[in-house]
Amino acid sequence: MKLGKLLTKRSLLVVSLLLGLMAHSTAAEDKSYKTDAVELLRELVSYRTAKGHGQVPVMAKLLEQKFINAGFPESDVHLIPKEPDLASLIVRYKGDGTGGRPILLMAHMDVVDALPSDWEDDPFTMIEKEGRFYGRGVSDNKAGIATLTNTFIRLKKEGFVPTRDLVIVFSGDEETDMTTIQQMTTEYIHLTDAEFALNADAGGGALDENDKPVSFNFQAAEKSYMTFEFTARNPGGHSSAPRKDNAIYDLMAALENLENHRFPVKSTEITRNYFRDVANSRTGKVAQAMKRFSENPNDVEAADILSEHPHLVGMVRTTCIATMLKAGHAENALPQTATATVNCRVFPGVSVEQMHAKLSDVVGNNAIEIKVLGNPKASPDSPVLPAVYETIKSAIHSYYPGIPVVGSMAAYATDGIHTRVAGIPTYGVSGVFYDIGGGFEHGLNERIRKDSYLIFQDYWYEVLNRFAGK
Ligand SMILES: [Zn+2]
CATH class of the missing domain: 3.40.630.10 (Zn peptidases)
Known part of the structure; x- marks a missing residue:
């Protein structure tokens, strides 16, 4: 079986070691x-x-x-x-x-x-x-x-x-x-x-x-796993008398800023080598982008091509995505709170505090509370x-x-x-x-x-x- 193939490839020393192993395993053929x-x-x-x-x-x-x-x-x-x-x-x-x-x-x-x-x-x-x-x-x-x-x-x-x-x-x-x-x-x-x-x-x-x-x-x-909660609050009131400010709209604006934000391109020795090795065994546009990115992580075009693929974007940058939403308390009342859960997959080396501060920047509205959920650890x-x-x-x-x-x-x-x-x-x-x-x-x-x-x-x-x- 596979041992036969291996034997032709290995040196004599290895051959004798393998024969020893084989003898051992045949003896205990269980x-x-x-x-x-x-x-x-x-x-x-x-x-x-x-x-x-x-x-x-x-x-x-x-x-x-x-x-x-x-x-x-x-x-x-x-x-x-x-x-x-x-x-x-x-x-x-x-x-x-x-x-x-x-x-x-x-x-x-x-x-x-x-x-x-x-x-x-x-x-x-x-x-x-x-x-x-x-x-x-x-x-x-x-x-x-x-x-x-x-x-x-x-x-x-x-x-x-x-x-x-x-x-x-x-x-x-x-x-x-x-x-x-x-x-x-x-x-x-x-x-x-x-x-x-x-x-x-x-x-x-x-x-x-x-x-x-x-x-x-x-x-x-x-990547590290960090979940944040965005909350917009508002005094609320009767829905027949709408205010200019509104918790749902405020939260939507914050989420839109998040959606439009792209975290900077990042790479490590591991990801660059990964792209190099995978590119070697494939052809096509994505494989070419992998190769270019592995040689030059500042190649914006290559990073963009990789970022279009849901299973590759996470290897090129940190990602944060809204996963759950909850808002309002009655159909005829102005919302007093609106909350979104945002799950982030963060590149190694970025701390929870850094990520928290970054999200505040991205949201750009101090009235939106941003809370860390659970007890995440940066890895x-x-x-x-x-x-x-x-x-x-x-x-x-x-x-x-x-x-x-x-x-x-x-x-x-x-x-x-x-x-x-x-x-x-x-x-x-x-x-x-x-x-x-x-x-x-x-x-x-x-x-x-x-x-x-x-x-x-x-x-x-x-x-x-x-x-x-x-
Ligand atoms: Zn598992």
């Missing part, structure tokens, strides 16, 4: 970890771990028990409850300490809710159809939870002793408030401090229309550590030979923001490959390819062996 992986995913999907359903602690408890049953000492398995109905799980696979500081392995247990009435099949019963698994969370991110769990258990069974501690952190509210990852990286930093983190909830690969692998994203940065990007990048690249190439492994910045945000804030460089290196249609994460009929999910098992096994094997 493929039960693949069926275990599927059954575990099926089991996890059945927990409705969406916000408000109280199932995260129940599922965390199940996982805790699985680790303990597999032989992890209870003192290394930490189930951390969090009020009112959350939990997170930290599992330390103790190493012999010869390989350096710990590595964090991340995934999240919660899902975005799914309404059974909207789906073709029950979202909380995993089904297999045409080579794919369907169910809420099969991709985001129960595939990550199941695979890391399964791989730890598989390694334990084989008597593997890592050269450094491997520390699983499973969070409980990544899709909503991200409080559990913050708790794990502050209050429990003594358990989670690490040289770097590998996130199974980000990065990943793409297949083309013929299901041929085209590229793999090594996610080293994420730095992670320097691409060559040793980490090269290791992931070789692991990916074992299964998808020769494909480009491209450092990237995600326009969305994950728990990785908070590990980066805690000073732990974080890389999204999920090994799942998606076909053109994608995985429908957060959407209807979420799916994952079965073949990709099974390779995912071998990939993580290899990643952990490469980072922490003898």
Whole structure:
């Protein structure tokens, strides 16, 4: 199979190493970890771990028990409850300490809710159809939870002793408030401090229309997620006696200013390299713009072309967009308040305070209150550590030979923001490959390819062996 291809390419030394590995794996020709992986995913999907359903602690408890049953000492398995109905799980696979500081392995247990009435099949019963698994969370991110769990258990069974501690952190509210990852990286930093983190909830690969692998994203940065609320207030009054000033009109004017504002073009080494690498494997106007932008980030025309594409604009500039609106209290009264929710995806390196001040400028009306919602954190990007990048690249190439492994910045945000804030460089290196249609994460009929999910098992096994094997 793939080993044959590799053998022709590698030096004698590598050949003999591989033969050693092959001998090892034939001796332990036990493929039960693949069926275990599927059954575990099926089991996890059945927990409705969406916000408000109280199932995260129940599922965390199940996982805790699985680790303990597999032989992890209870003192290394930490189930951390969090009020009112959350939990997170930290599992330390103790190493012999010869390989350096710990590595964090991340995934999240919660899902975005799914309404059974909207789906073709029950979202909380995993089904297999045409080579794919369907169910809420099969991709985001129960595939990550199941695979890391399964791989730890598989390694334990084989008597593997890592050269450094491997520390699983499973969070409980990544899709909503991200409080559990913050708790794990502050209050429990003594358990989670690490040289770097590998996130199974980000990065990943793409297949083309013929299901041929085209590229793999090594996610080293994420935009920060910040939400603001704009409020216009007015004394109001009877709608038969309109005033010149009006909360709804004032808010509309503020939103129009926001709509017309374009945040300045930005780039980092990661995004410039990303555009360069992606442009190499594509043709057409957008690919040309990518190439030009990677060579000269001041190329306004190239930035404009990229900004026209909803999935690229976030890689070129900060974006802020109105997402919710609420105003007035009666059909025959002048509005006393009008409120808009504005969600921003901010380039790494810009603080919440800076963003707040910038929005005040853009709105240009001091009478509009601008409030920060929640407790957002600005995220730095992670320097691409060559040793980490090269290791992931070789692991990916074992299964998808020769494909480009491209450092990237995600326009969305994950728990990785908070590990980066805690000073732990974080890389999204999920090994799942998606076909053109994608995985429908957060959407209807979420799916994952079965073949990709099974390779995912071998990939993580290899990643952990490469980072922490003898
Ligand atoms: Zn996710």
